[in-house]
Amino acid sequence: MSSAESILDDWEDLASRAGTVFSSRPSFVLNVAGALRLNVRFVVVRRGCRVVALAPLDTVRRGPFVLAKVVGSTLGVPLEFLSDDEEASDVLLGGVADQGWMLTGDSMIANDPTVVRLGRHGAWDADALVRERVPVVVLRPGDTASSIRSAKSLKRLRQYRSKIERQSEYRVEQIRDVAHLDARWNDIVSLAADSVEGTDKVNYLVAPHGEFARDFLRSEARAGRLCIAGLVVDGRWVAHEIGVRTHRRMEGWLTHYDPSIGKLQPGHQLIEWFADTHDRLGVVELDQGVGVNKIKSVWANAGVRRIAGDGGSEGLVALWVHEVGVTQPSFDSGPNPLGAAQSGRAGPRSMISAAAPAGNRWRFATASRDTARDPAKFR
Structure with missing residues (x-):
């Protein structure tokens, strides 16, 4: 060859x-x-x-x-x-x-x-x-976030959302296709830079990795496997979970959020959204990616x-x-x-x-x- x-x-x-x-x-x-x-x-x-x-x-x-x-x-x-x-x-x-x-x-x-x-x-x-x-969330058909977390925990997340919604526009935006990815790319890159600034985390969306990341995600979007969930507050892209589907597994690759909205608990909000949406996405498992933290651990019901x-x-x-x-x-x-x-x-x-x-x-x-x-x- x-x-x-x-x-x-x-x-x-x-x-x-x-x-x-x-x-x-x-x-x-x-x-x-x-x-x-x-x-x-x-x-x-x-x-x-x-x-x-x-x-x-x-x-x-x-x-x-x-x-x-x-x-x-x-x-x-x-x-x-x-x-x-x-x-x-x-x-x-x-x-x-x-x-x-x-x-x-x-x-x-x-x-x-x-x-x-x-x-x-x-x-x-x-x-x-x-x-x-690596923490993993396993979901059976028909399961929702309430199948994993307590009513008290989910009520608290709803209260955080309600507080934001009383003051601002709040929504979850899903990216699945190339055009949508390209339209949001600058927002995604800017958020990633703000999220890792002052930390020892690697930003895989800028050089030398940025070129491969965008081309890779565009390829996955064309194949129908891309799923990015973003939180939008007052028109601003403030948090995202970049996921890619493999068979019936959603692989969480990168998560970033604006430190100014930390009280919203964006990591929990995004995982709750995936849990509630998994049937529509056609997945039964959410791999939360490399690295263990408190947010991932409280949702995980399996591990790698x-x-x-x-x-x-x-x-x-x-x-x-x-x-x-x-x-x-x-x-x-x-x-x-x-x-x-x-x-x-x-x-x-x-x-x-x-x-x-x-x-x-x-x-x-x-x-x-x-x-x-x-x-x-x-x-």
Whole structure:
């Protein structure tokens, strides 16, 4: 393969079958790679003519070795390897090991089949530690905010809204399409800047991330997956939750609000709106994004476990783990989700042949894209 563009259709198809988060889609990966000028190699596994596993890796030389980072690392989003099944995952991991690369990814999902297989693969020496949990709200059809929070808590939120409404115009504005996103973009960017000023938070809506963020969100809007909820007071855009839908999950990516309206409790107001609107949005789960705070915790009724660790075919591996159903998120290191560390190295034998099950025809390939010279975009 000569370029990433040659696998776009197959990639989209695989992401729609096996993907669980937006960060594994071309719309995210290619925009990140282009904006950050990454040197990306795509490790692709085919069964016959069908792409069954894929990993986009940012390759960086570190002295005598090459470090392969899962694209999206350090951006504060959960990551995954796309794979149809365990056999495809084994071949993918064998292919990476055959390159002699060290593998790293700082936010991998725990029950991702390839992460699970990594801990059992003979070519890799892997270890991982639980780092944090991400709060999740699970909603059954017909549920509303009252299914999660007490009547007293919701009454208090209504009182805050009523106080604003007596003095000003108050409404929730929903953004789903490209034209609406473009019309509000300056408001969204300005609010984000005001929200993070004086804090140690990263603003992903300005350089060097701003270009990928806007192009990514425009792509998601065209695909019908974008959902931004904004609070508007007296015509001013004062708070927003930027969400992207994956199947029946709404992934909360970025939340910002004007500090001057803190007494309205905008974070709670936005989550309440999502809970009350989830049936219309077609989702049954709200992933509140990376990072735990008091607002997220009081709404969460499930959790996602995150990990980081080390190992490798000849070096390091750092990974996430994703565990749903933890009703009380905690921050202990926890057990190694990969099980006992697997020792071994990629030797002279073909890891592709060794991992491929009998009776299946496998092909392994890598496609490179030097985005520092030729930025890739997916619009």
